[in-house]
Amino acid sequence: MRRKIPSNTALMAFEASARHGSFARAADELALTEGAISRQIGRLEAFLGVTLFERVGNRVRLLPSGERYAAQVRESLDRLERDSQYLMGQPSDGASIDIATIPTFATRWLIPRLGRFQERHPNIIVHLAERMEPFVLAGSGFDAAIHYEHPAWTGMRTHRLLHETLMPVCHPALLDKGADVVSLDHLPRLHRRQNSDAWQRYAQETGITLTNPAIGPYYDLHIMLIEAALAGLGVALVPRLYVETELAEGRLIAPWPESQAISKTFSLILPEPIRLSDAPIQAFADWLLSETHRFDSFARHDTRRSIT
Secondary structure (H helix, E strand, C coil): CCCCCCCHHHHHHHHHHHHHCCHHHHHHHHCCCHHHHHHHHHHHHHHHCCCCEEEECCEEEECHHHHHHHHHHHHHHHHHHHHHHHHHCCCCCCEEEEEEECHHHHHHHHHHHHHHHHHHCCCEEEEEEECCCCCCCCCCCCCEEEEECCHHHCCCEEEEEEEEEEEEEECHHHCCCCCCHHHHHHCCEEEEHHHCCHHHHHHHHHCCCCCCCCCCCEECCHHHHHHHHHCCCCEEEEEHHHCHHHHHHCCCECCCCCCCCCEEEEEEEECCCHHHCCHHHHHHHHHHHHHHHHHHHHHHHCCCCCCC
């Protein structure tokens, strides 16, 4: 069945005219004459059976129906351009995969390890995109997602990766020499907006007294909390797996107990079983599962730094 879609030339002429509010400026951008732009707009209006512009002398103004259509056309053209550029960048002798993940997990854990995947699979390009909330994987354009376990993933294939537990960390300079856990109540505390009751739950779990658990600045992302802690702004309650390097190097310290009750589990989400997946995503899944197993094994034998 033949699709009822206007010509690309007409759509590009319309989008440029709508954006500039001028046929003449659209003609300059597209290297056409103003008359050619006007004819393309006329053909588009005839095709749609809708008047898109109001002509007032030498000036044009989008009508309400034209404004809505312009936004939709612009989005479609932008998406088509992105998809075309993406395809043009594909390796001729390899493949690529698209992974959606939580930004802090990507920057603090996944990306530092991706070099090992590239060494093993040099012909597979891994594209990463940020997704803070669960979504429907089928039809999303993504081959897989790395995210927290969530009921929204029901029906999809999930593979547990890492268990996230929170721990309080701060810059060494924030503590006086010889400070103990009681001093936590007198230190500035940093909060993650999406987990605003974390300090209250931490106090209940550990028995550490916090007079006002909710006081202190709030941040959207764990990466912001970590940077704030590194800057000496306060104590951040963050996943240990994000700060292993800073703890090992002594740039952050963790003299307080680690929480076990405040935790989440990261999972790899696939639209189908690994054995049925395409070879590139199967290779990535196998590598990721082995990498998380390696990290878990190391973490179990590692001891947390503390102040003596």
